[in-house]
Structures are given as C-alpha cells and as structure tokens.
Amino acid sequence: MIPYRDLSVQDPQMKAALLAAVDRVLSHGRLILGPEVQQFEEAMASACQSRYAVGVNSGTDALFLALRALDIGPGDGVITTPLSWIATGNAITMTGAKPVFVDVGRDLNINPDLIEAAITPAVKAIMPVHFTGQLCRITEIVEIAQRHGLAVIEDGAQAFGARYGEKPAGSFGTLGCFSMNPMKMLAGYGEAGVVVMNDPLLRDKIDSLRYAGTINKEDCHRPSLNGRLDTLQAAMIMVALAYLPEKIARRREISRFYAERLSGIVGCPGENPGYFHTYYSYTILCERRDELQAFLAVRGVETKIQHPILLPYHTAYKGSHPCSIPVAEQLVTQILCLPNQENLSWEALQTITDLVVEFYSS
Ligand SMILES: Cc1ncc(COP(=O)(O)O)c(C=O)c1O
Missing domain, CATH: 3.90.1150.10 (Aspartate Aminotransferase, domain 1)
Known part of the structure; x- marks a missing residue:
C-alpha cells in the first residue's frame, strides 16, 4: 500500500525534538499565545520577508481575519479562483462579501489576463491562491490591484516556502495567509495558520480580531470569534521549520x-x-x-x-x-x-x- 500521505512521525530525531518542544510548553504552562507563539510569529515574518506575523488557529481563520481587517463585508466583491479548497470561497462569503470567480490558466492558477474585466465598483480585493505550491503570476496581479486601488490577500496555504525570484509567497500582497494544517508544507500537528503583513495597523487589527475583537483582552471593539493559536502548535511548528x-x-x-x-x-x-x-x-x-x-x-x-x-x-x-x-x-x-x-x-x-x-x- 502506498498512501497519499502518512502523517505519523517516523524520524526519531524529529520525534525527540517535537517531544522536547511539548515538554517545554507543558513546563511553563502558557498554553495559548505563549512565548513560542511570539517566536513562531517572528520566524514567520522573517521567512515571508514581512514586518509582522500573527498566528491564528487555521488557514481559514487567516483568510477570514485578513478580509475582516480590511473591512470587507456585505456589498463587497472579492476576485478569486474557482480552483481551490472551499475555504478560500467560504472566508469571503462569511464576511458577507461575494466571491467573483475568474478562470484559471493551464498552470491551475488564476489567469491575471482575465482579472481586469471582472473588476466592478463593488470589488475591493483580489484573493489569488498559489495552488499546488507554485506562485500564481502574483506581480501582474499586484500591479492590476494597485492600478484599481484594490487590496491583495495571498492565499498561500499550499505554498509556504515557494518563491518568485527572491521573494517568497506572502510577501507580495497587502496580507499573506498560510495554513499549517498537517497536510501542508510547513505542517503543524493539528490546526494552525498565520497572517503576514507590513502594515502595523493591520497587524493590530488582526491581533484584536483573533481574540473576540478585544483590546487588551478585555474591551471588545469589533465582534469577532476566537482564532488564537495554541502554544503547543507554535512550538512544534518551530521544530518542523528546521526540516522544511x-x-x-x-x-x-x-x-x-x-x-x-x-x-x-x-x-x-x-x-x-x-x-x-x-x-x-x-x-x-x-x-x-x-x-x-x-x-x-x-x-x-x-x-x-x-x-x-x-x-x-x-x-x-x-x-x-x-x-x-x-x-x-x-x-x-x-x-x-x-x-x-x-x-x-x-x-x-x-x-x-x-x-x-x-x-x-x-
Ligand atoms: C488553498 C487553501 N486555502 C485555505 C485552506 C484552509 O486552511 P486550513 O485547513 O488550515 O483552514 C487550505 C487548506 O486546507 C487550502 O488548501
């Protein structure tokens, strides 16, 4: 039997490093947004050539909170690809906005030549997916977005570590979103995700949105759900990062x-x-x-x-x-x-x- 994926950890050295990471977290006991989350965020920002990263509890959350941080909602349109995991479309829909589907090219990625014709006054952003692990024609997409005053949210769930030239996935758009679920290139041992960005205001907004929309963990400024990242995941992903x-x-x-x-x-x-x-x-x-x-x-x-x-x-x-x-x-x-x-x-x-x-x- 040749399985498509076998997610068990076979490498004894990696297993020992993962268990040591778990042990460290259990010893300090800061199980959510603990110190390893901060280390993880610093590593993700650096790997994605971005100023900031905010850890969240899935790639879906990353997309949803990125859209919310841009105030995208009812009445808005977001251009995206029809060929992706449904999370891409759902993140848009759950904000109240509408996905606007633009066809792909033979590389399975959204075809930038067709994007301009799909832009209407309702469209506020483009959410391209870097499908299968190769970047879409992202520089052309960013150029179109700039010309029309649109934000770009990269769905890099399948493409952590992929590059165009010297620039990695996540470093081109207004925000870059990744999943670290166990199937992904940089895989966690459960659900995890991250959003990367350069704008400090967007960083602060996502930081607040991932915890009930609160400021200082108390006063809710914009209603939101709970999308925080577990410390255990962050610690284990840091081990996985060394193997990437x-x-x-x-x-x-x-x-x-x-x-x-x-x-x-x-x-x-x-x-x-x-x-x-x-x-x-x-x-x-x-x-x-x-x-x-x-x-x-x-x-x-x-x-x-x-x-x-x-x-x-x-x-x-x-x-x-x-x-x-x-x-x-x-x-x-x-x-x-x-x-x-x-x-x-x-x-x-x-x-x-x-x-x-x-x-x-x-
Ligand atoms: C392209 C794409 N976008 C978004 C997601 C959602 O990520 P998650 O499963 O971590 O919520 C996935 C993965 O499942 C994906 O492949």
Whole structure:
C-alpha cells in the first residue's frame, strides 16, 4: 500500500525534538499565545520577508481575519479562483462579501489576463491562491490591484516556502495567509495558520480580531470569534521549520523523477521560469483520470483529486455566482495528485510510474 500521505512521525530525531518542544510548553504552562507563539510569529515574518506575523488557529481563520481587517463585508466583491479548497470561497462569503470567480490558466492558477474585466465598483480585493505550491503570476496581479486601488490577500496555504525570484509567497500582497494544517508544507500537528503583513495597523487589527475583537483582552471593539493559536502548535511548528528546506528539496527531487518518467504520457506540472515550486502536490493532468485513479487504487496506490468540485459548483454556491470558467471546468476533470511525500522510497516511486505507464499502454 502506498498512501497519499502518512502523517505519523517516523524520524526519531524529529520525534525527540517535537517531544522536547511539548515538554517545554507543558513546563511553563502558557498554553495559548505563549512565548513560542511570539517566536513562531517572528520566524514567520522573517521567512515571508514581512514586518509582522500573527498566528491564528487555521488557514481559514487567516483568510477570514485578513478580509475582516480590511473591512470587507456585505456589498463587497472579492476576485478569486474557482480552483481551490472551499475555504478560500467560504472566508469571503462569511464576511458577507461575494466571491467573483475568474478562470484559471493551464498552470491551475488564476489567469491575471482575465482579472481586469471582472473588476466592478463593488470589488475591493483580489484573493489569488498559489495552488499546488507554485506562485500564481502574483506581480501582474499586484500591479492590476494597485492600478484599481484594490487590496491583495495571498492565499498561500499550499505554498509556504515557494518563491518568485527572491521573494517568497506572502510577501507580495497587502496580507499573506498560510495554513499549517498537517497536510501542508510547513505542517503543524493539528490546526494552525498565520497572517503576514507590513502594515502595523493591520497587524493590530488582526491581533484584536483573533481574540473576540478585544483590546487588551478585555474591551471588545469589533465582534469577532476566537482564532488564537495554541502554544503547543507554535512550538512544534518551530521544530518542523528546521526540516522544511530538506522537505522541499526532496519534493523537488521526486518531481524530477516523475517528470523524467511520465512526461509525454501525462501532463506533468512545470516550474515557470523564475519560479521556485515547492510541490505541495504533484498534480498531473491526465486523460481518463477516474479510470487511472481506480487502476492505481486497486494496485495499492492512493491518489487524491485536489479539488474535485470547483468553488462556484459546491451545493452552497450553485447558481448564485454566475461566471465563465471553461478552462477550470476542463482541467478539473483531468487533475490527479500522485503521492509525493518526502519519505517515499525510490521503489515506491518506481512502482507508481510503472503503473501509470502500464495503464496508458493498455
Ligand atoms: C488553498 C487553501 N486555502 C485555505 C485552506 C484552509 O486552511 P486550513 O485547513 O488550515 O483552514 C487550505 C487548506 O486546507 C487550502 O488548501
């Protein structure tokens, strides 16, 4: 059996470092927003070339609180991609604003060439997603946003550590949002997220919004829920951070292996010039996708379709967000994520590629 992901911690050194981190937190007992949260925030701001970072308890919270900090709400529109995890659309919707879906390109990211036509007076922000671990054409998006006076909120949930040139995900927009759930590149051991930014006012607003909208933990200035980050998560993520460069390097190595064996048989993800892809997922484009997935499954290879339902076609959204997204509609029937976890053996990878080759030669 080759699982898509195995989240158990196998490396004894890493396990010991994680347990030591837990032990430290249990010893001081400041379990929410403790000192490790501050260390985590400093590390995240530095990694994202931003002045500030605010730890929150999920990537969804990060997006939602970023939108709220910009006072986006009822009557507003936010341009985003139809191809993402539903959290992207939900964060917009939960503020009372409306997502405005703009089609993707062949790289699975929002197509900036189509954004300007979607801007109306209601649109206040653009929320691009750096899908699969490669940045979207973010500099073009920021340039369009500046021309129209819009904010940019980067959904970097899948792309912590990805870069365009020397600049990392999260450093381009007004705010950058990340998830540290266990599936992500920089993974926690439960739910966690972070928002990065340069503006001190936005920092203070998100700091307040993550704790019931209070100032000094007492007086509520704007009603909000509880989105604080656990100290245990922050402490454990700091351990994971030390392993991140190694993890990304191995994902990139796996992607080269796949590309060498599968190019020309399926559509392999490419790294655009100047971009540094982290391969959060290794998402191929393939014909007879469902048949291939079933063929691999009965032979013990677990794959994933991330994500099978385009945002405007979820039951909650159906019919209420008219949009023209033919490229996304086509690609969503072809995407398949192959196992690419860093600790997969060469034998496992060889088995997977042999099976894909066998499927298409039959
Ligand atoms: C693109 C994208 N945005 C947002 C999220 C939400 O993150 P979380 O699961 O931490 O709430 C995820 C991950 O699940 C994601 O992949």
